[in-house]
Amino acid sequence: MINLARVPWSEVRCVLLDMDGTLLDLKFDDVFFRQVVPKAFAEKNSLTFEEAYARVFAAYSENQGTLAWYDLDYWSDRLGLDIPLLKEEVAHLIRVHPHVLPFLEAVRASGRPAHLVTNAHGHSLRMKLARTPIGAWLDSTITSHEIGWAKEQPPFWPLLQARLDFDPAATLLVDDAESVLAAAADFGIAHLRQALNPSSGAPPKPSGRFPALMDFRDLGFPPRDQE
Incomplete structure (x- = not known):
């Protein structure tokens, strides 16, 4: 209850x-971190979506609950992606x-x-x-x-x-x-x-x-x- x-x-x-x-x-953030980021990482590194998803979520789990987990500059460097720019792709979900x-x-x-x-x-x-x-x-x-x-x-x-x-x-x-x-x-x-x-x-x-x-x-x- x-x-x-x-x-x-x-x-x-x-x-x-x-x-x-x-x-x-939170749908905006869920779609971004669960779909947009793994997809971009897969395309950049010639991986399948499933392979990219596994690697990205392993990186997420290392930092959950810390300040780095929320730091877009950290994730841009860590994943080799322009994270702020990628967010514009799904900004309509805000x-x-x-x-x-x-x-x-x-x-x-x-x-x-x-x-x-x-x-x-x-x-x-x-x-x-x-x-x-x-x-x-x-x-x-x-x-x-x-x-x-x-x-x-x-x-x-x-x-x-x-x-x-x-x-x-x-x-x-x-x-x-x-x-x-x-x-x-x-x-x-x-x-x-x-x-x-x-x-x-x-x-x-x-x-x-x-x-x-x-x-x-x-x-x-x-x-x-x-x-």
Whole structure:
């Protein structure tokens, strides 16, 4: 059974939001890393798609959960491909999840700051902000590459707090990655929600240890600031 606990907004003063799979449809990234990159690697190295897929995913697995996993410059060098240029091939798949924009509008109207906190590389962030309207509703955007650690890694969170000066006990984090939520929980962030429907191209993820949402309506929208 999925725990779709609503947010106790009276206890929340700061909102931290993941981008890929949470605000934006992860289908873009899934298609890119599972299809576009292996296909380009196969063509460059005269391999079958299956051979290229195996080699590319072996490289992925070596770096998962680290900052390099999200670094487009690293993958360009590692695979000998222009990764940012290849992303343009499927840029039409970049989409905002349903009900995200009304949620962001409600957070802004409530007077609470909303910060995008993402592992995405700067190129990906700029690309997605240019193709979606989410940036208009965010107080700041911070990538793990600026911090120097991935969100899954414990040093990320005190460094983020130093940047944003938030109270963990009064902060909401919404993310689709359980490993990220676990690191945030260890740091002391009190209000954690897991997005279970990150990609329109895949079935929902099973519910894990954290309260969850299928879409942003499940959180309940914060009341409007009366001041």
